[in-house]
Amino acid sequence: MKKTLFDKIWDAHVVESIPNGPDILYIDKHLIHEVTSPQAFNELKERDIPVFRPKQIMATADHNTPTQDQHLPIKDLLSRKQLEELSQNCKENNITLYGLGHPYNGIVHVMAPELGITQPGMTIVCGDSHTSTHGAFGSIAFGIGTSQVAQVFASQCLLVEKPKKLRVNVNGTLRSGVHPKDVILYIISQLGTNSGTGYFCEYAGNVFEEMSMEGRMTVCNMSIEMGARGGLIAPDETTFAYVEDREFAPKGEDLEKMRSYWETLKTDTDATFDKEYSFDAEDIEPMITYGTNPGMGIKISGSIPLNGGKSAEKALEYMGFNAGDSLIDKPVNFIFIGSCTNARIEDFRAAAEYIKGKQKAGNVNALIVPGSQQVASQIKAEGLNLIFEAAGFTIRQPGCSACLAMNDDKIPAGEYCVSTSNRNFEGRQGQGARTILASPLTAAATAIAGKLTDYTQYY
Secondary structure (H helix, E strand, C coil), X not given: CCCCHHHHHHHHHEEEECCCCCEEEECCEEEECCCCCHHHHHHHHXXXXXXXXXXXXXXXXXXXXXXXXXXXXXXXXXXXHHHHHHHHHHHHCCCEEECCCCCCCECHHHHHHHCCCCCCCCEEEEXXXXXXXXXXXXXXXXXXXXXXXXXXXXXXXXXXXXXXXXXXXXXXCCCCCCCHHHHHHHHHHHHCCCCCCCEEEEEECHHHHCCCHHHHHHHHHHHHHHCCCEEECCCCHHXXXXXXXXXXXXXXXXXXXXXXHHCCCCCCCCCCCCEEEEEEHHHCCCEEECCCCCCCEEECCCECCCCCCHHHHHHHHHHCCCCCCECCCCECCEEEECCCCCCCHHHHHHHHHHHCCCCCCCCCXXXXXXXXXXXXXXXXXXXXXXXXXHCCCEECCCCCHHHCCCCCCCCCCCCEEEECCCCCCCCCCCCCCEEEECCHHHHHHHHHHCECCCHHHHC
């Protein structure tokens, strides 16, 4: 029987299938952070259950971490308490923690791939919806709730229904200035935020095959924003080259053995999907959102759709926009380049290339937040920090930062922020903040102009 990539990985990890019920799925890697793990650890303590396989777990501090003065005690009491609990729980259970100040610290979905912890063919879970990021390596990766975090702690397995299968194909040649973020925002704008509900999505076609690993991670990261359980892309030479020589990647003969297996991880010809869509790359332009979910997106040269319904009316009222409007020349005072979607070195290279030799507009507060300590080091090693600083941008220390209002980096009420993050919900970046999702290049161009601008004329 012909199998999809998803089937191959899932079936290889099924410990037991319950008749007319869920599967018991073995989990290769369990990633944890300070927000969703304390309750799960407490549940185990109350029931006197030990962590089953601590070596399969990796912890980092990211959501609540400040992005300034990380060497000093954390001022926010809740944040400090959560980080202290994470440290204590990891110590008690022999779990490796990359906390603040550690050279491997960073956003969980940035630092795990760059360390080689994420590998093809794995099942990976984390108490965080954007765990789908790791699917870029040809792995089944998805977010889980707190009770499920406890379940994996106790058994290294998860009781879970097998999702249906969806494939999204994009073929052709992307226009100059179109980035992976634009590709996934375009897909979501066309399909809607509920199109993937109940499905696991495989991305196929030459556009994804030609993307870097950073670009693939951006795409898979936002699979959850179209409702999918997760997204994945078949591993290939680009994947293998990225994983090889990473700190925790297999070495020598072990690598050769794993590579032989990884090369089998592709959808069989004539394998069937429950749903399938296809798009032409030539139709994709730089994208921005105008509403309060990632599906409310338009080409930067386009206009807000008319007759969007009551939900669109409510979103436009919150955003201060009108149906039919073009957003070109709309003043924007805040820019955020960071998050688990776009805080990798490639993202900052793209922004720096545009910014070099220019100066940000006087009305703009522009924030650059690397996704990990290693990315921060690369920014300095390549001199990108000098470009950003000369242009008037502010560089912070690694963390989730202004992606969500769970730390000090918040956007003021009523202000617009062009953000490279993944969600534009009401209050996502701070109470009353108005988020416009975009690529790092679009964010950089906005910072220079002080307003939304169609920069494609320069490409």
